[in-house]
Amino acid sequence: MLSSLLTDNRNLELIVVTVKKPFDALSILRLKKGLFDLVVSDLHMPEMNGMELQKQVEEEFKLPVIIMSSDESKNVISRSLEGGAAFYIVKPANKVDLKNVWHYAVAIKTGNSLSIKEIEGSREPSYSSTLVERLSLEDVNSATSINDEKRYRKNGRKEERKSTKDDQEVDSQPASKKPKVVWTNSLHNRFLLALNHIGLDKAVPKRILECMSVRGLSRENIASHLQKYRIFLKKVAERGGCSSKNLSGRDDLRTNFAPSQPFMMFKNVQQEYSQRVTRASIQPGLGGNTIPALGGSSFRNLHSPNQQAPSNNSILQSPYGQSRLFGNANSANQANQIRSGLESNYSIGENMPSYGGVIPNGLTHGTRPMQMYHPQNQARSYLQNFGSPPLINRFGAVGIQATNYGSGVGDIGIINNSLNTNNNYVGIRVTTDGRLIGSGQMQLNTNELSNGFSDGGHPCLMNWARNGNMNVASIGFNIASENYVARRGSFSAGFEGANQFFPPTPFTSVYHGNSTPMLLPPPPPQHQLGLGNGGQNDFVFGLMNNSPPILGGNSNQQPQIGEGEPNVSDMLLEPTNNPPAYQLPQGVAQMSTPLHELLTPDFLNSLHIDDNTPRNEQPSSQA
DNA sequence: GTCATAATAT
């Protein structure tokens, strides 16, 4: 059923009926009650103006009305909008307007085929014609004006498609462009959840589709994404790490610094924490009072529970050298040996065994083990060896283990000490349960070396050091009410070498008390380091959060398609009967399988998935 | 269901 629905959605098209007079419009609306979803009307019309029509339509059919007019005066516009018009379009309508119309139409109509009724004042038919023509020619899917006089047709390679609704005077139009599905991070996260749920080996488009339950998403869409994802996995599996060449390529990263998409992640982190700290969007990676169980005091345990990690597998040890940043990190090469150390029953401050959580998370692709990358494992080894009193300053940089205050700083200082052409510090304070209670000081462009870590009083938590070959970012959190930090929250580092980038590791995985592995395949961007300039700019296929948290106070803004998607954790934490919908271009999504059925609270807590931003795209910053 | 590749977007 769902699939048929989706199928229908894919064939969704606009059915446009044009009439000359408002009353005709009303007549047809009455006649074809339920067929229409949207009315587009001129403002100025003979018998009844657009606003009156809108009122009538609203009252009688509860349909949104878009008013168009060449009248640009603010007065008129605002009056129309206040009067209840869904949109006001100044004629001649431009591409953006039409896009909005389309989006709006799609948004309000989520399942069935979409109909747009265009009502045309007889006075100025040409305007509407213009609209319709552009609609069909330029932009949105298929939209056309069908009446006896005019027929606009896209020069498309596609010929007519079947109309989903029959109506004598309604015809369907060739599609000019099919809107692409945008794989936002949240959507992708959902995809990952589905994969995780199904199991990678059994994950095929159809099943994924079912599991994802995103309305508007087709099997093909998923197949395509899956294909990409598999390619990605393959690369990861083949190239366990990055070659050092990336690390040594350039003297000046600045030129290559920001442009590539992956880097965005880091920028987002910065952005988020420097600008958007009003909401504690970071959820500690661990639920309850558990902490990641890292091996004793040994970094290597983290990386490879079963093996001794090569001594050079830590970026911390030789950031400039031949080290492979994460390359050997998962030296538990067999997929089924990959374990997450994130589950732990140990409390903060408690000594832990070499590794507490043994969560196999093996993934396979066919017969081949897929090595999933668990950056949080490698990157977040900051939590260990909390003595008594607990040591502080143990978070932040990738995989750094601080043994004590001083040396901890020193260790971390490998990063910090590395040429500091740029150090940014951003402080964020978080309560023990992860709530953000304020931001700390921020220092920009200082050459001062800093440990970048809080000792409880100095919340310099984010540290971004740069050297000729790489950039390292780290973010940590100060848990204000405790004397030690970063128990639960920390961001790890991002690296960029030449064109490549190690994204910071968002909190991703967390498990449940029981052994159900909930770990999602997190972002393994390390392969990028091996690619060099000619390499493909790969995507990060893990849970991530690129988008700024949605802050309060903007509720009066009309959500755009693609915005305002629910974040997964929100959905999960508060299951609702009205699950928020993903709004995909060709249809509006609706979750039919609540994710909370798949997930556990702890897991959810660990996730910060609210990203509505298209993957690999930088979210727009909030003004 | 997958793969290669065309189409489209950035």
Next chain:
DNA sequence: CATATTATGA
């Protein structure tokens, strides 16, 4: 203009 992403057809 090149690259990346998504759609599509075999």
